[in-house]
Amino acid sequence: MKRTILLITILVAAAPLFLSYGQNAKAEELIHEGVELHDEGKFKEAIDKYNEALTLDPKSVQAIYELSLSYLALQDYQNASKYSTQVVNSGNKQLSPGAYAVKSEALAGMNKVDEAIALLQEGLIKNGDGFVLHYNLALNYYKKGDNDKTLEHVKRSIDLDKSHSGAFLLNAYALNDSGLWVQSILSFQMFLLLEPDSKRSKGAFEEMLNIMRIKTDEAPVQRSFIQQQMMRNKPDTIAQADKIPPLSIEEGLNRNFVYHAITSTLDSLKNSSEEKDDFILFKTVNKEIMNVLTRESKGAKEGVFWTFYIPFFSHIADSEYYDTFCRYISVSYFPESLEWWQQNPGEAIDFVIWFEKGDEE
Numbered sequence: 096m097k098r099t100i101l102l103i104t105i106l107v108a109a110a111p112l113f114l115s116y117g118q119n120a121k122a123e124e125l126i127h128e129g130v131e132l133h134d135e136g137k138f139k140e141a142i143d144k145y146n147e148a149l150t151l152d153p154k155s156v157q158a159i160y161e162l163s164l165s166y167l168a169l170q171d172y173q174n175a176s177k178y179s180t181q182v183v184n185s186g187n188k189q190l191s192p193g194a195y196a197v198k199s200e201a202l203a204g205m206n207k208v209d210e211a212i213a214l215l216q217e218g219l220i221k222n223g224d225g226f227v228l229h230y231n232l233a234l235n236y237y238k239k240g241d242n243d244k245t246l247e248h249v250k251r252s253i254d255l256d257k258s259h260s261g262a263f264l265l266n267a268y269a270l271n272d273s274g275l276w277v278q279s280i281l282s283f284q285m286f287l288l289l290e291p292d293s294k295r296s297k298g299a300f301e302e303m304l305n306i307m308r309i310k311t312d313e314a315p316v317q318r319s320f321i322q323q324q325m326m327r328n329k330p331d332t333i334a335q336a337d338k339i340p341p342l343s344i345e346e347g348l349n350r351n352f353v354y355h356a357i358t359s360t361l362d363s364l365k366n367s368s369e370e371k372d373d374f375i376l377f378k379t380v381n382k383e384i385m386n387v388l389t390r391e392s393k394g395a396k397e398g399v400f401w402t403f404y405i406p407f408f409s410h411i412a413d414s415e416y417y418d419t420f421c422r423y424i425s426v427s428y429f430p431e432s433l434e435w436w437q438q439n440p441g442e443a444i445d446f447v448i449w450f451e452k453g454d455e456e
Contacts (some may be wrong), residue, residue: 122152129161138165156187163197167204175201192222196231203235211235226255230262237269245269250399260289264299274341276306277353280384281404287424288450296427304428306340307384308357309376347396348388356383374429378421385412419446 129144142165148158163178175197182194195218199211215232222228233249236242249266252259267282283303290296342351360383364371371379389409392401411420419442425432436443 122148172201172204242273300428
């Protein structure tokens with residue numbers, strides 16, 4: 096009898112724990128459903144799921160953080176700031192950097208860019224070096240038109256995470272706006288390798304063609320990346336194919352050599368009896384650019400442009416996969432490149448495997 100009473104007492108005492116566990120599990124399930132809705136662009140429905148989760152687990156920092164993201168996607172900057180602040184104040188080390196980034200974007204959305212920058216600098220002090228904080232600092236400095244600070248922070252973000260396509264895209268735009276157009280071409284190609292077929296890929300590829308002086312029949316598209324929190328209302332920053340870029344020696348590179356390679360190659364192609372389409376122009380000009388850069392990289396050279404970008408793309412240019420590479424990064428721009436990929440799945444897979452694993456057997 097005493098044993099039965101003891102068992103009942105234990106079960107009664109444990110009941111709140113079992114209930115709490117069940118509620119937390121249901122809350123996590125609702126958060127997961129909300130994330131899926133958010134990824135589908137159903138932000139209001141996602142918010143409903145997160146609020147349901149919070150009724151079961153009011154202390155769920157994850158639900159609060161996801162709320163801030165969905166409100167940011169809706170451009171409800173007040174609520175995005177409100178909920179991201181709660182995450183920042185929670186002391187959650189895992190979610191804190193992301194919450195600082197969300198709040199900074201909310202502040203920037205309310206035209207408080209200086210406050211956003213100060214907040215992100217605070218985030219670096221409290222959380223240490225982190226990709227997302229440097230990347231968002233670069234975004235906000237770009238909005239202010241401070242290219243030096245933009246490049247400082249975007250380069251640091253790339254050092255911390257070379258798998259994030261957006262950082263290479265921002266780097267490409269900032270480099271070009273700073274007159275470092277050759278470096279910009281390679282950063283665009285790194286972005287396109289990581290993200291070849293998104294909406295912003297087409298705009299990026301077209302701007303790269305303009306930098307390479309390959310004229311297109313279409314009117315220049317708006318920078319889709321600027322639409323991602325970077326509106327500057329400066330259409331004159333878009334590269335113009337008929338404008339001579341800076342040709343002086345910069346970062347150890349004689350840009351006049353690259354410019355001459357581009358113009359002479361284009362003249363030769365356009366004066367040939369056989370008509371060349373824009374893809375052939377791109378593929379041929381790009382190869383000549385890499386030939387010059389490979390030649391110029393000989394000897395003692397310092398800096399990531401010489402030690403990372405040029406060896407990386409030179410290796411691709413000299414490989415049997417160069418044509419495939421050109422099709423791959425142009426898939427969003429040239430319909431025939433997309434068609435090629437659809438018709439040559441074996442070669443496409445071989446390139447992806449080679450790109451991921453290198454020359455190992």
